[in-house]
Amino acid sequence: MSSKKIVVIGAGVAGLTSALLLARKGYDVTIVAKFAPGDYDIEYTSPWAGANWMSFVKNNQQLAKYDEITYCVFQKLVKEFPEAGLWPRRCITYVREKDLAKQSDLLGGLLDAKPWFADTVENFTELDKSQIPSGYVQGIAYDSFCINVQIYLPWLQSQCFAAGITLKLYTLKHIKEACNLHSSGEPADLIVNCTGLMASKLGGVMDPKVYPGRGQTVLVRNHAPAMYNDSGTDDADDELTYIMSRPGGGSILGGCYQKGNWNPTVDPNMADRIVKRALKLCPGLERDFPLDIVRHNVGLRPGREGGPRVELETISEVGKVVHNYGAGGAGYQSSYGMAEHVVQLVDLAFA
Known part of the structure; x- marks a missing residue:
């Protein structure tokens, strides 16, 4: 498994969390992003969040599961990593x-x-x-829990670096460009798309529901x-x-x-x-x-209309892509649950 090379697009809370869990599973991960923690731009949504855990899910077991998983992780982070910027x-x-x-x-x-x-x-x-x-x-x-995102995002990035993940700053116009941006210099075996709002504008994705x-x-x-x-x-x-x-x-x-x-x-x-x-x-x-x-x-x-998109797809000229975007106001409170789903789909793609 460790030889499988993955490029995660996006360094918001979805991208960083997905990359971290994939690296901990043994995958060789590179993050490619236009913005990273410390940057402020209206397109980069994660630094502007409140943020907290306050689930507003109704009659949706999948979304409830995302929030439940994340609540349990936040309980652990508060105890083990007081420097992470989470507060009960x-x-x-x-x-x-x-x-x-x-x-x-x-x-x-x-x-x-x-x-x-x-x-x-x-x-x-x-x-x-x-x-x-x-x-x-x-x-x-x-x-x-309440989260100070100005502390939490850099902490999450530092966890990624500690896990051996490389970050590249790059503005993608088409998702296929990500295939050749793995830090190894070799083609990526799979792309994880965590582009948030920009999933509506990224070539090869262009999701009209975002x-x-x-x-x-x-x-x-x-x-x-x-x-x-x-x-x-x-x-x-x-x-x-x-x-x-x-x-x-x-x-x-x-x-x-x-x-x-x-x-x-x-x-x-x-x-x-x-x-x-x-x-x-x-x-x-x-x-x-x-x-x-x-x-x-x-x-x-x-x-995103219809809720977040967390699914495996094969795209022409790209290959296997796992999408993780469209969380709306639940980006932080569902982050670990959605990222765990990403890991499951990546494992499935290589099964």
Whole structure:
């Protein structure tokens, strides 16, 4: 197996995690990417994420399995690698009565009084009325994780380097170019495509189902006592309210999920709405000092109609390709589950 040469395209969370698990399985892996940890570009989606584990899967066993596997890995990472930028945090969701009726596509299973992951996460609790703020009719709380991606992505890259993986910076126009970019100088035996949003533009792939899910957030120095989100807002159907208290201090306030919107520019009016909603949801943000804004962020989640694509394909002039893209807002919380599926498909390709 060790002689099999694999090129992984992409150095976001999907590409790095897939490459790492493949190398640990004994494959000879080279990562080829336009961007790498430390870079910031609207096309490079991973550095802009919040990020946390908050599964919104509903009635999809495969996606639930991805999230379950990743939750278990995160539990291990928190204990064994405190330098990785993951932090255990309580996650609290409040639901409005009007949102129960419409069953939001964005929040899916989080609107259930007992979502699929109730038996997976630690210390799951259905909140009673005394624990639910005015304006809400239902709530859950459970032990979860928040990720500081500015720490986690470089750490994940360092794990790849320690596993013997080589990284090449290169802008691909067609997936077939990757075949000749393995660090050995020999042709790759298989390509793993983790190009995220760029799967819609990469020659040989050009997936028309891929779309951006624009997100806008506000990073503040104030530290929330937990992670919070609620079921909806009266501002707009594509706007959300969530708070992620980060490892190392500060909190991320969000947000929105604007499907098909490629605009990288901060909307100041939306920023004001985000701040207003966050302070209403968690007045304790200003417990120690008035809200102190670090910066405003815009990122594009790599969504895909019908859900993520994790499958084996044979492409003319390329050969065997395993795809892993389209996770949308679940890129981090499903990363290890999707990468394990990639390893299974690679093993199958060489069986």
